[in-house]
Amino acid sequence: MVTSSSLLLQFSNQMKSKGLLILISIRMVIGWIGVVASVLNFGKPPFYIAFGFTLYFFITSFLGKHFLQNKQTNPIGNRWIMLFLGIDFIVLLFGFCLSIFAHPEGMKALPIQNSIFFSLFFLYQLTISFFLHRTFSIVMGIIVSCGYLSGIFFAHQLGVEIDYGYQLSPQGPNRVVFVLEILKVILLIAKTICIVKLVSFLLDILENNNQKLANELNERESSLIQTDRLVTLGSLASNVAHEIKNPLAGILSMVNFLLEEERRYLTNREPLWKEKEERIIWKHRTKKQKREELDVILQLFSFLPRNDAFYLADRCIDLGIDYKSFEGMGAEEGRDWEFVFAWLKYKTMENANLLISNSIHRTEKVISTFQQFSKPFQNTEKEVVRIGDGLRDILILYSQYLAMNRNLSTEIDDRLEAYVNEPAIKLVWSHLIYNAIQATPHKSGEIHVKVFRNDENQIEVNFMDNGIGIPSHLQSSIFQPFFTTKEKGEGIGLGLFICKNIINDQAGTIHFHSEPGKTIFCVCLPETKRMDHGLDE
Template structure:
């Protein structure tokens, strides 16, 4: 160390990072973050031809992340730090002036420039620590003397976004992830151990005495946030425990600074988490605090502290001797006092013994009275037990009747809802049937014309033209018509231009026909047919073939639609064994109910589905499906058939959570507490039984779940919680 300080220029030259990451000012911020992450650097310089314009650091990334600022399309020049502190290499005289500049300016990156103000490198606390040789002072001082006790910690339940927000709020370069301990006591000294070390520990832990002690299990730094942003992680949804650095490299309070420095160099890290003897979080020690320990001012302060500690220890020993003399005198006085107290207590005990004997006699008399009362009460209990047994039999019969009535009400409500769906389902089935009938008619007509036309056409074509004709028909079969009006116009213009270039007459009409039969490109394969004198017969035959192909597709789709409706109705109406639960997927049941109500929904209700991947649960599927049917039916009526219905399915707190949110008129606050009451309804007489939501509530109770309601004009949400296990 002395040799380096004797040659300051040589020392500073070795402390400069000669290859700092530099990006031009028009670089996107996301690219700059990726470059920072790839180079494992805590910063990037922004400049042109070695002229430094600004700097962008890990702390800037944390601030941007905590404030939820979108970085898409934003150049680095808009978010970099422009008020940059630099140092000319000619002015860099010694290590202490650089340390003072870093500390006074509260920066961790010092660009070094030459006489032309071009950057030649960067000095950081890390680069300084890498070349410093520990002195004897590092082995004399302890971690507890220079560590930062104001360490910010968070629990294991927080997300990476919350970690970034805490970093930005408290201007910290790292956050410690901790588990809460089971005791509320803070570090304390043992009896008789009032040493300078324990007094110092108490002062160090003042920050945490109001909080529960915490055991660190991981750490997230600014560099980690940079890596997460570079990888495109969703930090709001990513828990801190999933990406934290773990297991931790820890330092004890009694470690020397030399040990701490060796650990940092061995593991290539910039900070250590400090714990006490029980493993609780005590603070943080960083490379910057190690450098401060090498500051001459700090060295001088350390010597003063050592001297002061010796002086205070001597004074404490003198005070302890004086205190022991006072204790001996107090003991002598206490012996005299105790003799008098013993005599006084003896007299009091004699009197108390007489009073106790009197109380014992009174208790014997009281116990005899209690026995007489017990005999009387036992007789009354036997009489009351007989009465209760008779009442219990009556209640069991009433309960059985009530369950039977409840099952009948549930079935009646379900059949009533099914009756409301019949008209819509009939319409839904008639629609694909009509499409099938129309398609069959079109196929029959086109097939009849093709049968009459093809023999005549084949007689007029040679073998080569016939092969091209079959190729044309195969292309039509493989390219069903599914183009928008805009796409048809674009393809037609391109085809017309190509046909005209090939010398085809009536190119506009031919291009229209080709588009209709699905030929949008590679028309050069059929140019020979289009030059044929029979091209009109050829295109007409291809058109009939296209009509048949399109109508076959319509029949297939209509058949699938009718099949889905019948399957949904079958699943809804089937009888399940309510005595035994089965596994069922929640999303499938909701889709069945939506299929049954499709006719009402398509009249003017937009359905927005947000289904997360959730596990199947053990339940009564018939009852669960009736919940979704009742809630969808109520939403349709609340919106008068016009609006938006959003359905969310997610997993939360070991439950499946299903939300139905409609844009209807809402539920007035004065009737919110009544809507689950049996026979309560706001509908006109004859339009509602008032049992739908009551039965829904009962079915959810049977599944040990719960239902919540939030409503205001224009937005009503029913939230159903069903346990996964």
Template sequence: MNNITTEWLQSVEVLQDVPIDQLQWLIDQSEQLTIPAGGFLFKNGDPLVSTQFIVSGVVRLCRIMNDNKAYEVARFDDKYIIGYLPFSRGLVSALNCEAVVDTVIMSFPIGKMNELIRNYFELTQALVHVMTNRVRNYAAIVQQNEKMVALGKLSAGLAHELNNPAAAVVRGAVTLKKHLHLLPQSFKDIISIRMSPEDVDIVNERMFAVLNRADKPVLSLLERSDKEDELTDWMDNHGIANSVELAENLVDFGFTVSDLESFKEHIPTVHLSAIFMWINNNLVTEKMVTDIEEASSRIAHLVGSIKTFTHMDQGLEKQLTDIHSGINNTLTILQYKIRKGNVELVERFDKDLPQIMAFVGELNQIWTNLIDNALDAMEPNQKGILEIYTLREGDYIQVCIIDNGPGIPEAVMSKIFDPFFTTKEVGKGTGLGLDIVSQIIRHHRGNINVSSEPGRTAFVVHLPVNG
């Protein structure tokens, strides 16, 4: 150990206050190793046998995905401490640690750890501080990575969900503009009509009465075709121009032959064609404005769901919240994926559930991960049934999310909540989702259970009512 001195160790920030004699003991019990570029300090699944101080060089930590490729998690250079640390419960590596360049390390064996803890308090304290920092940094990285994954899902879903209503607004506005350009000729025809004010009022009132009917029938294609033929025949018999086009629009708004007869009683025969064209123009305008209104409302609803989902403009404290609101907003965000997967949604919500004290944004992460995982599980079948039900069990609220996918293999059931473990293909999962879910549930003093067999996988979340 000629190259490593107590002065060098004191230049490592976490060791600067450790007594010289303890640092010298550390040097005496350790060995110096040189790991060539491309070599490994340890691999995934290897037992952790030492604490390793990087003297010079660079290493990278990588996780191995299902395609057996290594994906880099972090890089560290000189004066960083890796490997086993005092009181750590992790005895097996979950990552690969590879030397990027020729790297020199000082390796302190795990076999000396009990002696270290028993006799060298300040050194032990410093290394425990390294471990707590590592846990804190790891948790922050994991949460940030998972938030970015959730943001990616959110962006993809929003792009699809907003595209249709936004396109409908643009299309409706363009069509409405063209339609308005056609109105001057219609106005010219109408202005020449001589009708009593009373008849004009009756025609107006009856038109809006039909438009405002709440019980418009839902027609099959055959029924609709029959209705259009009836109206077309009536208008042809009364010399009304463009009868086929008018019939299509009139059926859309629930007009019947009886309605047309009612109008005819108050319209001079010679002006029937002009009046019905005027009515049709009003209907077309009404339809376009309604389409634009519905598309705009859809966009507003999506934006409102996103605002609630991300819990914008809210504090960071626990708040009383209705869990159904978060679940519904999550379903809104994932609606495109539900439709794309041909998934039938079955909701059984207990509307009498009390509000609970919770971190709303964190709860939404739970629902996003569990529902998204369920949808991914059913994707290979190109159809599925997603069941979500809620109920109260004593002092807890229960949320159950069930899919009828192929199930979780028994061999991996015990690993699904482990960080970085995933059964998804590369690019579809980070292996962090269920780990985050379990952390959030523990943060809320709740618990999560899972049962699985082919055709039924159920995740059951229990959250305390009183937080």
């Protein structure tokens, strides 16, 4: 995986490669200057110096370019580059001294007076400072300045007159005014200092930008890693949900089967009804906590048909009286009332079965929602769905959390339907509800969800909370990817970006209004009737 450090390293290598190409271009310019000098001095002693100078820079430039093109994947170290450039400076100084030596007597001052070495060095200095090392640039500036002064004294040894006077006088082919040459050296040093300062300033800006870029890349990298983990976790959750859902279906089927078998068994038996209901009721009326219920049952028995044991058992269960309430009866009474107690036991089992079935259905709904979240974009099929049903499925996921920490209120028109991708639109509801939960304070948070038909005959879904709100200067960026107003670690800034894309795909719109203490996110979707798509209720 490409990391931020590798991207920055690649950027640095590319910058260095560009700088080296510029440096090679400068060396080619120096080579062409050598060509011009060779033509002008053809047949003279300086011709050989200029020609050798030209060959050196052309050959080394072509070799350097070829070598650089073959080292794209393996960057060249700064030490080798600085060694190569150091050799270049030595060659320049050596050529400068040779040109003085090669000129005839009486004209040895001309290489000093007409030297183009300063402009060449300026180009070299700028390139080296920017792409390589500032300290190396300063050292080279000192070496060249000292080399230039050494060239002047070398010319003096060969017979060049040096004027040390304070008054400026004209220079001649064999006469050098020392003050003017010192001014050249000072200019050379000044240019070196200016270049180093300028490049230092530029490099500081570049380093700051690189550091900022590195921090942003690290954050994006961490966010992408977290997103990748969430995708993997979602895939795992989908598989686990599938494995859980199958046994739940089997459990529900078996519970219903057992209850139906018990009912069929009891229905086929002959009732063993006896006129002993008053004695049973009064026997248990001594229990204080059961007196009101037993009084109601006593009154109820006077109106019941004497053979309706099932109805009697049903009413007992409704009033909280089950077969365990009669466990204290004697054996003889128990035999007489065996069938009534069997129906009471059945009704107790039926209530327990209802609780089990409701719990299983609720669990299946939660699992189905998780399965839809795990791959909301793989299924692009749309269908006509009731918006209220999808919202309630999501509210079930957060119901326990909302009940403990926030006050949730809803106004949902269950008649409104839209033609949408159900898994994707549920993901939108989940993001918006969870954002409202995170934005509201604990214990005093208020969240209101409203679904209605607006004045434009669209389905409008509002999510309102009493959170801290979104600062006005950040509201224009709220739907941008990787932008978040949450604390670090609480979000990666993709939720609203995903919501906006999903809503756009459903031919809808999403907007918001936020101020301190109140934020409303509004989702508008075109209303669709089932008959518009050839569907029946």
